Amino acid sequence: GSLLNESLGRPDDGLPLLREALSVVREGGNRSAEALALNNIGSAYLAKGQFAEAQTNFERALELREQSKVPREIADTLHNLGETLNRMGRFDQALERYLRALQLRRQVGDRRWEAIASYSIGTVFDYQGRHGAAAQSKGEALESFRTLNQRDVWLAEILSGHGASLSLSGRFAEAQSALDQAMTVAQELNNGVLVAQILRLQSDRLRYMGDQKDAAVLAAQAAEAAGQTSDRAQQLWARAQVARTSAAVQPTRAHAASLAKISREAATSGLVYLSMLSSVESAETLLALGDHQQARAEIDRTLPRIETLGLRELTARSEYVLATARRLSNEVQARRHYAAALRALEQMQSEAGGEKLLERADLRAIHTESQRWSKGD
Structure with a gap:
C-alpha cells in the first residue's frame, strides 16, 4: 500500500x-x-x-x-x-x-522496502501474464524479507503472493508450500484479510490443477472469511472466486451474470485486473452454456482494453472464446483467433519460468483445442 x-x-x-x-x-x-x-x-x-x-x-x-x-x-x-x-x-x-x-x-x-518493491514488481508481471518473472521477483522479495527475521503482515503477503505466482506458472507443489507457510503466519497474526486471501489462492491452485469441486469448497470458505472483514477488495475477489469455481463445476446464467456484475463493480473500485478477468470469465461461462453470441459480445467489448493493458493471459483466453464462438457459427475467421490464442500461450510458455505453464488444466485445454482448430482439422 x-x-x-x-x-x-x-x-x-x-x-x-x-x-x-x-x-x-x-x-x-x-x-x-x-x-x-x-x-x-x-x-x-x-x-x-x-x-x-x-x-x-x-x-x-x-x-x-x-x-x-x-x-x-x-x-x-x-x-x-x-x-x-x-x-x-x-x-x-x-x-x-x-x-x-x-x-x-x-x-x-533498505531491505524491508527492497522486498516490498520486488513484490510490487512481481504483481505487475502477473497481470501481464509474465508468471515466471513474477515468481522470480516475488521469490527475491521473500529472500530479502527473510533476512529481517520479522513475522508480520508483509511476510504473509509476500509468501501468499509468491504462492499465487507459482500456481499461475503451473508449479503446484512449490505453491502449496508457500501458501501453507503464509497461512501459518496469517493465523499467528490473527489477520482475517490475509486468511481470506490465502484460502482464495489455495482455491486457485486446486482450480489450475483441474480439481474444480475442492476449489469451490475453498472458495466458499474464502468468501465467508472475507465477509467477516471490512476489506471491500478482498470481498470482491472472494465473490468472483465463488462464481468462477461454481461455474467450472456447473455453469449457469446466474454465474455469468454474477461475474459480469463483479466486473463492473471492480472497475469502479480501481481493481482493473479483476474487472477484466471477471468479464472474460463471464464470457467463458456463456460459451460453456452454448450462448455463443452473448459470449462473443462480451469479449468484443472487453478485448480492446485487455490488449491495451498488455494482459497476455487474458488475451489468449479471449481469443479462444472468440475462436470457439466463431467456429460454432461456422465462420472461417475462427482459425485466425485460435492461432492468436496459441501464439500468446506459446510466447508465455517460452519465457524463463514458464516451462510448466501448460501443467495448468485451464490453459492446457485452450492450447490443445487451439492447436487442433488453428490447423483447420
Whole structure:
C-alpha cells in the first residue's frame, strides 16, 4: 500500500488538514516539508480511490524530492506513484516507478522496502501474464524479507503472493508450500484479510490443477472469511472466486451474470485486473452454456482494453472464446483467433519460468483445442 501517515485517520478527515499544512510550509519556503505534505495528500487521494488527483500530488512531490536528492524520500514517492498507476491500469508506467524505487532501496540498504518493491514488481508481471518473472521477483522479495527475521503482515503477503505466482506458472507443489507457510503466519497474526486471501489462492491452485469441486469448497470458505472483514477488495475477489469455481463445476446464467456484475463493480473500485478477468470469465461461462453470441459480445467489448493493458493471459483466453464462438457459427475467421490464442500461450510458455505453464488444466485445454482448430482439422 501507499506510505500514508496512519495517524491521519480517514482520508476525508485528513485532507483539509493536509492542505492547510501544505499552505503553511509553502509560505515558509520549506521544500522538504512541502514535498512531504504533497506526498501525504497524494496518499489520502489514493486511499479515496481518486487516482488522477493522487498522481498529480505524487508527481509534484517527486519533482521537489528529486531536487533535494534524498534517495529514501524519492523512493517513497516513486513507490506511491507506482501504486497509483497500478490501480489506474497503467502497468508499464507502474513498473518503471517500482523498478526505480527498487534501485534506490538497494542503494541505501533498505531491505524491508527492497522486498516490498520486488513484490510490487512481481504483481505487475502477473497481470501481464509474465508468471515466471513474477515468481522470480516475488521469490527475491521473500529472500530479502527473510533476512529481517520479522513475522508480520508483509511476510504473509509476500509468501501468499509468491504462492499465487507459482500456481499461475503451473508449479503446484512449490505453491502449496508457500501458501501453507503464509497461512501459518496469517493465523499467528490473527489477520482475517490475509486468511481470506490465502484460502482464495489455495482455491486457485486446486482450480489450475483441474480439481474444480475442492476449489469451490475453498472458495466458499474464502468468501465467508472475507465477509467477516471490512476489506471491500478482498470481498470482491472472494465473490468472483465463488462464481468462477461454481461455474467450472456447473455453469449457469446466474454465474455469468454474477461475474459480469463483479466486473463492473471492480472497475469502479480501481481493481482493473479483476474487472477484466471477471468479464472474460463471464464470457467463458456463456460459451460453456452454448450462448455463443452473448459470449462473443462480451469479449468484443472487453478485448480492446485487455490488449491495451498488455494482459497476455487474458488475451489468449479471449481469443479462444472468440475462436470457439466463431467456429460454432461456422465462420472461417475462427482459425485466425485460435492461432492468436496459441501464439500468446506459446510466447508465455517460452519465457524463463514458464516451462510448466501448460501443467495448468485451464490453459492446457485452450492450447490443445487451439492447436487442433488453428490447423483447420
